[in-house]
Amino acid sequence: MNFADSELVAGILHSEGYGFTSEPEEADLVFINTCAIREHAEEKIWQRLKYFQSLKRRRPHLIIGVLGCMAERLRKKLIEEAPVVDMVVGPDSYRHLPQLIRQVEGGTKAIHTLLSREETYADIAPLRLSPHRVSAYISIMRGCNNMCSFCIVPFTRGRERSRSWQTIVEEARHLADAGYKEITLLGQNVDSYNDNGVRFAQLLATVAEAVPEAWIRFATSHPKDMLDEVLEVMASYPNLTPYIHLPVQSGSNTVLQRMNRGYTAEWYLQRIETIRRYLPEAVISTDIIVGFCGETEAEFQDTLALMRAARFDSVYQFMYSERPGTLAARRYADDIPPTVKQARLEAVIALAQTLALESNTRQVGTMQTVLLEKPARRNPQDMAGRTFSGRAVIVREAASQYAPGDKIPVKITEATSATLIGYAAHEHPLCA
Ligand code: SAH
Ligand code: SF4
Numbered sequence: 340m341n342f343a344d345s346e347l348v349a350g351i352l353h354s355e356g357y358g359f360t361s362e363p364e365e366a367d368l369v370f371i372n373t374c375a376i377r378e379h380a381e382e383k384i385w386q387r388l389k390y391f392q393s394l395k396r397r398r399p400h401l402i403i404g405v406l407g408c409m410a411e412r413l414r415k416k417l418i419e420e421a422p423v424v425d426m427v428v429g430p431d432s433y434r435h436l437p438q439l440i441r442q443v444e445g446g447t448k449a450i451h452t453l454l455s456r457e458e459t460y461a462d463i464a465p466l467r468l469s470p471h472r473v474s475a476y477i478s479i480m481r482g483c484n485n486m487c488s489f490c491i492v493p494f495t496r497g498r499e500r501s502r503s504w505q506t507i508v509e510e511a512r513h514l515a516d517a518g519y520k521e522i523t524l525l526g527q528n529v530d531s532y533n534d535n536g537v538r539f540a541q542l543l544a545t546v547a548e549a550v551p552e553a554w555i556r557f558a559t560s561h562p563k564d565m566l567d568e569v570l571e572v573m574a575s576y577p578n579l580t581p582y583i584h585l586p587v588q589s590g591s592n593t594v595l596q597r598m599n600r601g602y603t604a605e606w607y608l609q610r611i612e613t614i615r616r617y618l619p620e621a622v623i624s625t626d627i628i629v630g631f632c633g634e635t636e637a638e639f640q641d642t643l644a645l646m647r648a649a650r651f652d653s654v655y656q657f658m659y660s661e662r663p664g665t666l667a668a669r670r671y672a673d674d675i676p677p678t679v680k681q682a683r684l685e686a687v688i689a690l691a692q693t694l695a696l697e698s699n700t701r702q703v704g705t706m707q708t709v710l711l712e713k714p715a716r717r718n719p720q721d722m723a724g725r726t727f728s729g730r731a732v733i734v735r736e737a738a739s740q741y742a743p744g745d746k747i748p749v750k751i752t753e754a755t756s757a758t759l760i761g762y763a764a765h766e767h768p769l770c771a
Contacts, residue, residue, distance in 0.1 A: 340525055341407060343476040345372045346465035348406065348433050353466045355437045363394060368402045368440065373409035375491050377660035381409050385421070392423040402443050404428060404436075408495035412663075414452050424448075430481070430496050431455040434463075454482075454497035461506040467517075471713050471743040475519045477510050478502065479542065480526035485561070487588075488599045488666035489628060489659060492527060499527070501534045504542050508549045515550040520710055520744050521725075522550065524557040530564035540568040547576035554710065554727065558584040562610050563601040570617035581618040582729035585610065586626035590645025591638035594631055599666065604645050611649045622698075622728040624653040627687055630680030631659045632671035639683050646690055652698040652730075654691035658684050692756040699730065699754035706764060707732065709749040714738050724749075731758040 348370060349359055360366055369391060374380040384405070395401045404426035405417055411429035418424050425443045428436060429452035439449040459481055467475055483492050484499040511522055524546065526532060532539040547555055555578055560569075562585055573579045585607075589595050592603045614621050627642060646654065658680040661673040707726040715721035715733050722737040734741075734749050740763065741747060753760040 340476075340478065340527075341372050341374060342468075343465065343478050343525055344407065344430065344433075345370075346468050346476070347460050347463055347478075348372070348436065349466035349468060350464050351433055351436055354464075359466065359468070363391070367400065368404070369394075370404045370406050373405055373407040375408035375412045375495050375662070377657065378662075379660065384409055388421045388423055392421075395423055402426065402440065404439075406430075406433070408491065411452050411454070411495040412491065414450060418448055418450065426450070427452065429454065431458045433460070434458070456498050457500060459500055459502035461502045472518060473710065473712050473744045474521040474523065475514050476523050476525050477507055477514075478526070479507050479524045479529065479557075480532055483527040484531065485528060485601075486599055486666060488597060488670065489588075489631060489662070491662040491665055494664055496527070499531060501526075501532050504534045504537045504545060507542065508545055511546050511550045511553070511555075515553045518744065519553065520746065521554045521556065522546075524555065526557075527559060528561045528564060529557050529559065530561055530566060530569065538566075538568075540566065540572045543569065543579060544572045544576065547572075547579050551578055554578055554580050556580050556582055556729065560585050562587065562607050565610060567613060567617070570614060574617045580727050580729060581621040582624075583614055583618075583621055584624045584626075585614075587645065587649070588626060588628050589631065589634075589638070590642035591634070592641075594634055594638050594641075597633065597667070597671065598628075598631060604641065608645065608648055620728055622652045622730060623649070624655065625649070625651050627654060627656045628659050629656065629683035629687055630675035632667055632673055632675070634659075634675055634683075639686075643686065643690055646687070646694065650698070651691065651694050653695055654687065656684055656687045656691065695756040696754065699756065699759055702726075702730065702751045702759055703754050705751050707749050707751055707759070707761070708746055709734060709761075711737065711741055711743055711745045711747065713743050726759070733758055733760045735760065735762050737763050 363369055373384050391403050402425045403423055405424050406428045410427045417427050426439055426449045431454050432451035435451050442449045480501045482497040482499045514522055529539050587607050588598055590604050661668050709724040709732050711722045711724040713723055715723045720736050720738050722734045724732050748764045749761040750764040751759050751761040
């Protein structure tokens with residue numbers, strides 16, 4: 340989501356005549372787009388600001404702006420504690436960037452962190468920053484109306500609002516015309532998308548029809564809101580990819596209640612069953628928080644049990660990090676010792692790897708259509724890509740014959756917990 344927001348900011352500045360460089364040493368203006376979801380994300384920014392301070396000593400005219408959720412959360416404090424910062428701009432204030440830059444050029448620091456109930460940046464053309472021009476994001480909504488007790492997002496990104504479906508379809512068409520092969524629709528809770536009665540299932544179907552040549556993905560689905568209608572639509576369009584990111588957070592009903600997630604473990608597992616019924620090839624990933632306030636060993640074991648029952652293909656795991664002002668920070672003590680959080684995180688990682696390896700091993704011997712993204716990091720003769728369902732694949736010795744953006748049939752010969760490995764197979768019917 341931050342990557343998509345950075346493209347939006349680059350688009351706004353581009354239309355004002357600014358040029359983009361990815362080398363901080365060359366820039367006259369540096370924006371740091373920040374996350375506030377965990378303390379660690381913010382610590383990294385404080386470190387980064389020290390680097391920009393050294394840069395500014397050498398180039399005093401350099402303007403430094405902090406954008407995004409950390410800007411929204413800390414506001415004036417950022418400028419007070421890091422004098423190197425000239426601008427602090429929240430996620431709903433990017434339209435004001437040109438005038439805020441002029442304010443700084445005039446010698447005054449600038450802060451704009453008002454949240455909006457309407458801003459969706461629907462009319463702004465993002466400047467695409469990914470070097471390979473294969474995949475692109477479209478933000479379909481902003482903010483979040485849920486109040487998960489651990490989460491800072493509703494405070495930093497404001498109320499939920501949906502972008503007009505027409506502008507989403509136009510942007511998708513524009514991307515496909517520009518050669519993009521894969522489009523990901525983004526929202527904190529896509530299932531509550533609602534543009535004057537047009538809901539997510541209808542939006543998905545409309546986008547799928549508008550760009551039949553592109554693979555369409557989306558994130559994030561919320562277990563309490565995901566409708567069968569969305570699964571039905573996914574099953575009926577050949578370019579809607581069977582990939583669902585369905586964050587569960589915990590497998591314990593008492594923890595889920597304290598987290599204010601609005602579902603039980605049983606409900607969640609039912610949703611998984613329904614997904615696998617509609618989409619037998621679905622890849623399902625999740626987010627898990629360990630060491631949430633008061634999490635007992637038995638509650639933690641429920642999370643491991645749910646992971647096994649759900650047979651997740653992939654898991655993103657986090658240690659609970661208390662965020663000031665959230666419901667959990669006000670209501671509960673952050674009382675799980677760091678060593679216990681760490682041990683639980685490691686147990687989740689170990690089980691997730693076992694499940695991922697099982698899931699990937701089931702693909703060995705199959706033929707998959709793979710969208711090639713870029714040369715592989717380890718061996719640039721190989722190429723990295725993804726299957727239709729979103730599994731990472733390394734295609735051996737593909738770089739001399741194929742380019743990023745090619746969709747090719749691949750015979751899967753090996754699997755690790757992180758990736759599939761295979762060879763390009765010629766004249767396979769899926770390639771036609
Ligand atoms: N809207 C998405 C998640 C957005 S945040 C959803 O509802 O699932 C991405 C992930 O960060 C969350 O799923 C959660 O696992 C993690 N996260 C959020 N707040 C956190 C916190 N305070 N400590 C640790 N992890 C957190
Ligand atoms: Fe945060 Fe919950 Fe909203 Fe996701 S749904 S962004 S976890 S409040």
